[in-house]
Amino acid sequence: MMRVLKFIGWVIVALMTAGVAYQQFSAARDRADFPPPGELVDIGGRKLHIWCLGEETGNPTVILEGGFTFIASGWERVMKPLAAKTRVCAYDRAGYGWSDEDFGPRYGVDHVNDLKALREATDMRTPFIFVGHSLGGMLGRIYYDHYPDDMAGLVMIEPADPEIILQEFEAEDGEPTERRSGQKGCPVKCTLATIVTELGVTRLMMGNVPFLDDPGYSQAAIAAYKARMSRSPNVRAMLRLGRYIGTIFHETADNKTLGDLPVMVIYGTGAGSVFGDSETEEDRLLDLEVNKAAWGKTTATSSRDFGVVEMDADNHLAIIAHEDSANAVAQEIIRLIDAIADEQTVSATE
Numbered sequence: 001m002m003r004v005l006k007f008i009g010w011v012i013v014a015l016m017t018a019g020v021a022y023q024q025f026s027a028a029r030d031r032a033d034f035p036p037p038g039e040l041v042d043i044g045g046r047k048l049h050i051w052c053l054g055e056e057t058g059n060p061t062v063i064l065e066g067g068f069t070f071i072a073s074g075w076e077r078v079m080k081p082l083a084a085k086t087r088v089c090a091y092d093r094a095g096y097g098w099s100d101e102d103f104g105p106r107y108g109v110d111h112v113n114d115l116k117a118l119r120e121a122t123d124m125r126t127p128f129i130f131v132g133h134s135l136g137g138m139l140g141r142i143y144y145d146h147y148p149d150d151m152a153g154l155v156m157i158e159p160a161d162p163e164i165i166l167q168e169f170e171a172e173d174g175e176p177t178e179r180r181s182g183q184k185g186c187p188v189k190c191t192l193a194t195i196v197t198e199l200g201v202t203r204l205m206m207g208n209v210p211f212l213d214d215p216g217y218s219q220a221a222i223a224a225y226k227a228r229m230s231r232s233p234n235v236r237a238m239l240r241l242g243r244y245i246g247t248i249f250h251e252t253a254d255n256k257t258l259g260d261l262p263v264m265v266i267y268g269t270g271a272g273s274v275f276g277d278s279e280t281e282e283d284r285l286l287d288l289e290v291n292k293a294a295w296g297k298t299t300a301t302s303s304r305d306f307g308v309v310e311m312d313a314d315n316h317l318a319i320i321a322h323e324d325s326a327n328a329v330a331q332e333i334i335r336l337i338d339a340i341a342d343e344q345t346v347s348a349t350e
Contacts, residue, residue, distance in 0.1 A: 023200040030227040036098035037073055043117035049098035050091040050118060054083030059337050060129045060152040064090040067134030069238055071097035073224045077326035085334050091118060095237025097228050106244050108142040108251040116147055127152035131333060133320055134158055134274060138248060141255040153262040153336050158316055160274045161294035162253040177246040186243045190236045203230035216322045258302035262340055265295040266332055268313025268325060306336060
């Protein structure tokens with residue numbers, strides 16, 4: 001019996017050693033194969049990755065904020081058409097993509113304060129147009145509440161509606177979601193995730209994620225995403241964000257008005273629940289109608305409401321990852337840029 005246990009123990013040690021070696025070798029290869037497309041900027045003891053294309057033309061700069069797990073390189077197909085019009089920048093939140101990790105609380109205000117610090121460190125021209133996908137749309141509303149003078153416009157791409165989500169959470173949990181959630185961070189989950197990732201398990205799992213296998217996506221962007229998401233900092237950042245998400249929903253719900261900010265929501269015909277959990281086509285269409293009503297309510301809080309815009313897109317990621325829909329999104333942002341320029345011209349001549 002002792003021989004069997006000893007043999008099992010040696011097998012476990014061998015597998016763990018192989019896993020660590022596999023992860024370390026792969027991470028080293030990733031650093032060579034997937035360098036940051038942009039630059040790392042110090043915001044005060046930490047560095048954030050920001051990637052910019054295009055030149056300043058007199059039009060507002062466009063800053064792109066990703067969804068829950070999105071990284072900067074995935075915006076390429078939206079960025080290229082915009083770069084012909086103005087300067088456009090995508091960045092990685094703390095721990096994501098190529099940005100340094102932050103081990104402190106990560107409420108919505110912490111994310112927008114990071115972006116504020118990044119803007120100042122890079123001397124980014126203001127006011128800028130904030131474009132947020134999914135979670136990024138919520139962070140755009142939080143940013144406006146804290147720094148309204150920084151923003152020339154807000155475009156939200158299939159954003160989560162905080163009131164809908166908080167109601168769903170309450171129905172599932174039987175009680176309201178606490179406003180100050182995640183006070184203890186994620187010490188246990190983050191530690192376990194680190195162990196699993198350093199053993200190479202996360203990397204193996206990333207090789208079999210069905211929704212990433214769409215041939216319409218940029219294969220280079222998907223490869224970079226898988227490489228970065230196979231790192232412990234990215235995994236911990238995702239878990240930490242999930243830990244504080246309840247508060248972020250509350251912070252977004254605090255935004256009651258968008259004043260005179262030009263505002264637009266864009267969604268695809270394949271949209272439904274932002275979590276992608278609509279079980280049937282009928283459910284998806286019902287979820288979409290509920291979201292459309294909520295999006296219209298949000299844009300109507302601005303006196304410069306550019307409405308809720310529909311376009312062809314298969315799903316929540318495809319709207320910015322498929323070439324045709326990404327270009328269509330860029331054209332809507334350009335429409336907003338042109339409208340802002342026209343308004344400024346009229347104001348200047350009055």
